[in-house]
Amino acid sequence: MGICWGLANKCITHHSKELYIENEERHFQRACPGYKDTLEKKEKRRKKSEQEFLESLKKHRIWMGKNISDNDIIENYKKFTIEM
Secondary structure (H helix, E strand, C coil): CHHHHHHHHHHHHHHHHHHHHHHHHHHHHHHCCCCCCCHHHHHHHHHHHHHHHHHHHHHHHHHHCCCCCHHHHHHHHHHHHHHC
16 A cells, blocks of 8 residues: 555656646746747756745645645645646
């Protein structure tokens, strides 16, 4: 059960992170229409968005505490992903 939980957690985290980064990129494109982007700048923005996501995830996990059940964690990630 622990292995399945670990794999599911990694999968959910990865997809949530990718959705967050894509949403940040769309927000940037809407905020700066016609911006001539280079590959380096786009990668730099992507890394920054990824770090923001990971920091917020770490803060969220600390806030949630250790006494939360696995099912509650999965439901919270599903809600978070749906909101994105």
